Amino acid sequence: MHQLYLAYGRKVKELLSQSDAETWIEDLWDMYTGFTFFSRESGYDPKGHDRFVPFKQLVFFFQDVGKMKS
Structure with missing residues (x-):
């Protein structure tokens, strides 16, 4: 499991190297x-709310990352 977390960390680092969290x-x-x-x-889109929830989680993720760099 530790290797998986390291792999995720590398992917996140790669993603954030493209732009800052803000x-x-x-x-x-x-x-x-x-x-x-x-x-x-x-x-009307009955799945609209289902799409908003992951979007909100992504925004919160980048906000948390931004706080880590401060």
């Missing part, structure tokens, strides 16, 4: 805003 949060909000505009135009 930039990821802004980009996530931009993507979600575009998605909600599309959803509004395309009609």
Whole structure:
């Protein structure tokens, strides 16, 4: 299990080397805003809430990462 955590850590480090946490949060909000505009135009989506929950968790993840670097 320890190897798996190290592998996850390497992937997260690689991801965060592309942009800082604040930039990821802004980009996530931009993507979600575009998605909600599309959803509004395309009609009711019964899975909308199911998509919001993982999105919210991603935002919280990047907020936590940002706090770690402070």
